[in-house]
Structures are given as structure tokens and as C-alpha cells.
């Protein structure tokens with residue numbers, strides 16, 4: 001008997017570890033709620049996970065099997081389950097964060113001691129860490145070089161879900177609710193979870209939006225991106241299945257449409273780039289990747305942090321983004337860059353404050369991508385934004401949300417304000433602002449001043 005330990009692969013299809021387990025005998029599928037992981041979780045992600053597990057359990061039940069669900073420390077739970085079910089080999093798919101790798105090494109030791117074989121597979125990304133390196137054999141720190149190699153590598157096809165006769169006839173367990181796990185139901189609207197929903201999102205995206213993605217992805221009001229990030233985070237769909245659909249879409253495309261699909265594939269490569277960065281630099285969750293001569297003197301300003309979190313900074317595009325986060329546990333990529341830049345370069349607050357808030361709220365929080373995105377915006381990461389290139393939140397809003405459609409969707413106090421006034425909110429007099437909107441705040445900082453302060457802060461850190 002084989003045991004497949006589902007973790008960030010909440011699916012049966014295109015699952016390399018599960019297929020490998022099924023190739024050698026009856027599989028007992030298991031999910032373990034680990035308190036060490038729950039400690040870093042947020043309500044929206046727990047809800048998404050619980051819903052996805054419900055769907056996976058139904059899939060197993062339809063095939064005469066079931067999902068065994070436990071809560072506890074995998075180091076003790078897995079050897080116990082192995083003894084209970086007469087398991088010869090425990091299989092899982094790799095997770096590249098430092099904490100996960102430490103846990104997996106400890107689980108492997110516990111299984112060894114119990115005389116049970118264990119084996120792990122690369123599944124979450126196409127090209128495992130260490131397989132795309134510089135000519136000197138080092139991991140890449142510059143994305144464009146990584147991308148060229150990633151793009152040209154052969155992409156394996158999806159693997160089939162196991163047949164019913166490869167699944168053990170076991171009786172499973174109820175899936176705990178959010179509150180059983182110590183989380184309130186999220187206030188945000190969490191997207192529908194599970195492989196069916198992920199496949200639907202992928203099919204809809206590849207039907208048409210993918211051909212306009214290169215341009216459309218920059219405009220938050222257009223909803224022109226795939227929405228697949230929570231699916232890729234929890235593995236409710238396999239990366240090979242996603243890529244295959246994009247390759248099929250590309251086969252019939254030419255010119256700009258072809259380039260647009262290529263642009264989408266390059267975002268999948270960013271995801272793999274950051275997974276490699278995290279695998280070789282586990283400290284990026286807490287430390288700057290880039291070393292400065294002196295410590296960066298971030299400010300301590302709890303009031304400004306609170307205004308940023310609540311979407312009350314008086315910078316409309318920033319506030320819209322932070323309120324989207326609250327309402328949907330999601331923020332559009334362009335706006336993630338804007339709010340992250342505002343926190344670090346206008347409020348001069350440490351990127352770790354922003355990262356902690358995103359980790360708490362995002363339904364798609366992924367350690368590699370979230371630290372990658374934050375350190376990019378804070379000019380502390382791999383291939384990051386240069387410290388002197390500072391986003392202007394007004395021109396960003398004007399350029400990427402010209403009619404203020406996205407802003408008005410999330411900031412009701414500005415619904416009746418003309419777009420031109422929204423985009424020059426900081427230039428209006430307090431009296432004019434009060435005339436235009438009753439409750440919307442004045443800007444809490446002056447961008448032009450803070451831009452100078454930010455450059456000075458980084459120059460001091462550089463020792464200039």
C-alpha cells in the first residue's frame with residue numbers, strides 16, 4: 001500500500017506524486033492540518049483550502065475511496081497512519097520554502113525510523129530548483145536570463161489522474177470547518193475553490209482574454225488576467241495542464257495574439273523564478289535579498305500603517321487596492337505594485353509590515369511570489385525596481401485607470417467625483433476636496449517630499 005500526502009496539491013489530475021504512488025499499488029490519500037502551517041494562515045486561504053478539500057474528497061468517494069484527514073504534527077501522524085494501513089511507501093510533492101523543507105526532512109527521518117520508505121516529486125513547477133542555472137552553475141538572480149532558458153526547455157505533458165482500481169478502499173473523515181480550525185469565516189468574497197472551478201477559469205481565459213493579455217493585464221478595471229493564482233497556490237490545477245491550454249491557444253495565434261500568450265507564459269516563469277530564489281535563499285521571508293552597506297532606516301509610523309491597511313491614505317488608487325484586498329482577498333498585480341511602492345517609498349515603512357498584512361489577507365498568498373513582489377517593490381530583492389525609480393501614485397492611477405472605474409468600484413466616497421479630480425486629488429484645496437466628497441480623506445503625505453526622503457534613505461543605506 002502507498003500513502004499520498006496531499007499538501008499544496010489539492011487535486012487528483014496532473015499530480016506527479018499521486019500518479020507515481022498509484023503506479024505501485026493501492027493509494028491511501030491523506031491531508032494533514034498542521035498547526036505550524038495554520039499559524040501562518042489567513043481566514044480566506046483556510047476557507048479556500050477547506051472548500052477545495054471537500055471537492056477532492058467527493059472525487060475520491062465517487063471512485064470507492066476517500067480522503068483521510070487528520071490534524072496534528074505530520075512527524076507523528078504519518079508514521080501512525082502508515083502503521084494503521086500497512087503502508088510501504090509515503091509519497092509527496094516538494095514544497096520549496098525553508099519551513100516546508102525542514103518539516104519534510106523531519107517527516108522523512110520519522111518514517112525511516114518506522115521502517116517506511118518515502119519519496120518526493122517535483123510537481124508544483126516545471127523546472128525544479130537547480131535545473132536552470134547560469135553557465136557557472138549558480139541560480140539566476142536576473143529574471144530575463146532565467147526566462148530565456150525556461151522558455152526554451154521542453155515542457156512535459158500533464159499526467160493522468162489515477163484509475164479507481166489504484167485507490168485504496170478506506171473510509172475518510174469529515175473536513176473541519178474554518179471555525180473548527182480556529183478561524184472566523186472570512187469577510188472577503190473568496191473565489192470558488194477546486195479543480196472544476198480552476199478549469200473553468202482557465203478555459204474562459206484561454207477562450208479569448210489570453211490574446212489581449214499583454215496590454216489588458218496592466219488595467220485593473222478590465223479583469224483581463226486569469227485569476228488562477230489561488231489555484232496555482234493550492235495546486236487545485238496542475239501547472240502542466242495550465243501550460244498545455246496556453247500552448248493550444250498559442251497554436252492558432254499569430255502576431256500580437258501570439259505575443260500575448262507568450263507574455264502570459266512569462267508570468268508563469270516569474271512564478272518559477274521566485275520559487276528558485278526562495279529555495280536557495282530561504283531567508284528572503286524575513287531578510288533583504290540585496291545587501292546594502294548600512295541598514296535601511298525605515299520609519300516607525302503606526303498611524304500611517306493603519307491608514308494604508310484601511311485604504312484611507314487619500315491616494316485614490318492606493319486606497320482602492322487596499323479596499324479590494326479587504327473585499328476580495330485579492331489585489332490586481334499593477335495595483336499590488338502601486339500599494340507596495342506607496343508603503344515603502346511614500347510612507348517609508350518596512351516592506352515586512354506590508355508582507356505580513358498581505359500574508360494575513362491574500363487568498364493567493366504564496367511565500368515565494370509574495371516575498372518576491374514585496375522585495376521587488378522595496379528595491380531590496382532579486383532583479384528589483386531601482387531605488388530611485390519611484391512610482392508616482394497619481395500618474396499610475398491616471399495611466400492605468402484613466403476613467404477611475406477601478407477606483408470608483410472600491411471607493412464609494414469618490415463615485416460622483418469626476419475622474420480628472422480623482423487623479424489630481426492631492427492638488428485640490430481642502431475646501432474643494434470637501435465639496436467633492438464628504439468622507440474621503442486628504443492625502444496623508446506629500447508624494448513629492450516623500451520621494452526625496454526615500455531617495456535619501458536609500459542613499460544613506462548605500463553609504464553614498
Ligand SMILES: Cc1cc2nc3c(=O)[nH]c(=O)nc-3n(C[C@H](O)[C@H](O)[C@H](O)COP(=O)(O)OP(=O)(O)OC[C@H]3O[C@@H](n4cnc5c(N)ncnc54)[C@H](O)[C@@H]3O)c2cc1C
Pocket residue numbers: 217225226227228229230232233267268270271274331332333334336337340358362364365366367369370371372373374377
Ligand atoms: C507586492 C506583491 C505581492 C504579490 N504577492 C503574490 C502572492 O502572494 N501570490 C501570488 O501568486 N502572486 C503574488 N504577486 C504576483 C501577482 O500580483 C499575482 O500573481 C497576480 O496578480 C495574480 O493574478 P492572476 O492569477 O490573475 O495573474 P495572471 O496575470 O493571470 O498570471 C498568471 C499566474 O502567473 C503567476 N504570476 C503572475 N504575475 C506574477 C509575478 N509578478 N510574480 C510571480 N508570479 C506571477 C501567478 O501564479 C499567476 O496566477 C505579488 C505581486 C506583488 C507586486
